[in-house]
Amino acid sequence: MRYAYYPGCSLSSSGIEFHLSFQYVARALGIELVEVKDWVCCGASSAHATSHLLSIALPVLNLSHAEKEGFDRLIAPCLACLSRFKAANVEMKSNDPLRKKIHELFDYPYQGKVRVYHPLEVFLELGLDQIRARVKKKLKGLRVACYYGCVLTRPPKIAQFDDVENPQSMDSIIQALGGETIDWSYKTECCGVSMTLTFSDIVLKLSNEILREAKEGGASAIIVCCPLCQANLDGRQRQIEETYHARYGLPILYITQIMGLSFGAYPKEVGLEKLITSPKEVLGPLGLM
Amino acid sequence: MMNIVLSRDTLNLVHQLQRMTGENVMLCYQCKKCTLGCPSAYRMRMKPHELMRAIQLGQEEEIYWSGTIWICLSCETCNTRCPQGINILRVIDGLRERSKEVNYYNPYPVIPAFHRIFLSLVERFGRIYELGLAVLINLRMLSPFKDMDMAYPMFIRGKMKPLPHRSQGVKELQQVMERIRKLEESKLEN
Structure with a gap:
């Protein structure tokens, strides 16, 4: 299956290992990714806090590039991008005056034909059997917490994926790879990333709660599917430990990294060395790295 | 009360x-x-x-x-x-x-300032330039060395690019943003 691929700003820098590992897993599963030509930033949370028109126009600009190239499916791995793209598609379908305004802004009128997917949606559409068939190393003895972040499933009218309060997609993939997942209540709590450069105290408090709950639930790592959650939980873990006098040492891995390792990838191929909290202590004894 | x-x-x-x-x-x-x-x-x-x-x-x-x-x-x-x-x-x-149109006191002006800086970087490069965004917002908050302890490990792992990357699509983006600005200004005047 061929998909237009919108990496977004994060996956080209702070989330580079998500990009690398997703490419690896996509190759292994026969998903063809073609990067959207001349893509630009989707505006993330700054555009919708400034101008509604702008917050729809930026995703539409990228979607129209994909549509012009003949794609009807687009993958956006970053949740901030994903939710803006999905919201733009819904607005273009249901809000007539806005659609007219948007069409006046562009030389090419976007027809709304491009459906937007998160990698998890694509994996589940392929089926767990396809994933199971490619497993070379089982995740035996690995117990993790799957953290989905705020807008993968919210709001359900726009996201239309998984259970809104208790999602299972990542859990089912980890289980298919032979690993164990914990049941916990912080799966979709916000990590506060939109304040990360401004009011960091909010971010430290919210991320601390997520790390604490995962640790208390008996997880030895947290699995994420968004570059912003990862940057927060991994990059700020030292600060959180200092602020809240705790010791977590939890590696924060992307779902595609753990899938890649299980499919037989070398650690470098899925960018494990890019993680700030080293997963060596957790994955080493299991023979995964 | x-x-x-x-x-x-x-x-x-x-x-x-x-x-x-x-x-x-x-x-x-x-x-x-x-x-x-x-x-x-x-x-x-x-x-x-x-x-x-x-x-x-x-x-x-x-x-x-x-x-x-x-x-x-x-x-x-x-x-x-x-x-x-x-x-x-x-x-x-x-x-x-x-809030852009009304003139009330805002106890947290740094947040709309963040959005303005974010969008101005997007308009300039077509993509977000993380290091530039962090430096500019730190200067705006008068705390230039905030989060240096977080940035350093990311920097040595090549997760933070020292220089911005310019997208090929930036011209089209600038055109669209300019049109939106004009549209919103004309709405304010009426």
């Missing part, structure tokens, strides 16, 4: 927000689900359900003075749980958009 005089103008804010966002705030009956699920409510002087009530009562100045709209993390929990189906984030975004 605050004295509120109800008049014909009390509903002006409700109507203006409805025109802007399509959301009817009068549907709110104060069940407080939004506030109970809100991850940053603990930091808000006016909680989300109080914000909804304040809109119903037309207390615009109090709303902007509280700064609540800038403490919201846009996580969409309130939208998801509202039994009346009000898109509360869309209402807050409407108030944020409106």
